[in-house]
Amino acid sequence: MAKHDTQLSDLFHALADPTRRQMLTRLAEGPAPVSELAGPTGLRLPTVMRHLSVLEEAGLIATTKEGRVRTCAIVPEALVPMRSWIDEQRAVWEARLDRLDTYVMNLMKEREQ
Amino acid sequence: MAKHDTQLSDLFHALADPTRRQMLTRLAEGPAPVSELAGPTGLRLPTVMRHLSVLEEAGLIATTKEGRVRTCAIVPEALVPMRSWIDEQRAVWEARLDRLDTYVMNLMKEREQ
DNA sequence: GTCATGCTTAGCCATATCGCTAACTATCGC
């Protein structure tokens, strides 16, 4: 909730791109080298690299290099902060709706009398 | 999950900006006119307007104009698609982790013998 | 060593984003 909450911004921003989401869903099946991630996208390697570094800087994936092959894998905990934010918001929003309900119901009760 | 899933992209993109999240948390307390949203941000009105239209196009808020005052309010259902996506991902990611656990455990059992 | 493979870096281009000012429109209060 801080002003400088760049973690959330980075996460949301990383997920705002369909290509990056596509890569993530591929990675959900298991780790993969860069070129395998590039394949389905139809994008060139340098472009893919940029997407991957966005994902990595957001903490959504981790990569390791062995020989000339860089393997990418998902970081499952990465979604937590985002999920928390959404849940918090939802809680507040719905609480407000509930209060609104109560308010409306009270209005209606008053009118019944 | 479609290729052209711009809804998710729009949602994530809208939330990727701290200013917009700030506006949303303010709106969580209840509807507010444009200038009241502008206040805390320290931004000029036209800038605020742009942020608001991003939020509105993403379906996160709804606005109505009465007289010269435009009132903005949250759309609570708006978070649903995003939450679903995250939950789906989490499910798959964790399932994979579970399978990995089983795999590792099997490996260990085999070694024990 | 030589060549292919797999990634990486540098740098270009088009477009989008985020801030601003200036000028305009449309109410509301008197």
Added chain:
DNA sequence: GCGATAGTTAGCGATATGGCTAAGCATGAC
């Protein structure tokens, strides 16, 4: 009507984003 108030529109400039090509490096196969 007249001035103040609340948005709105148009358009500018700086920077970020997302794509590319070309060239460079490191490793594996021979």
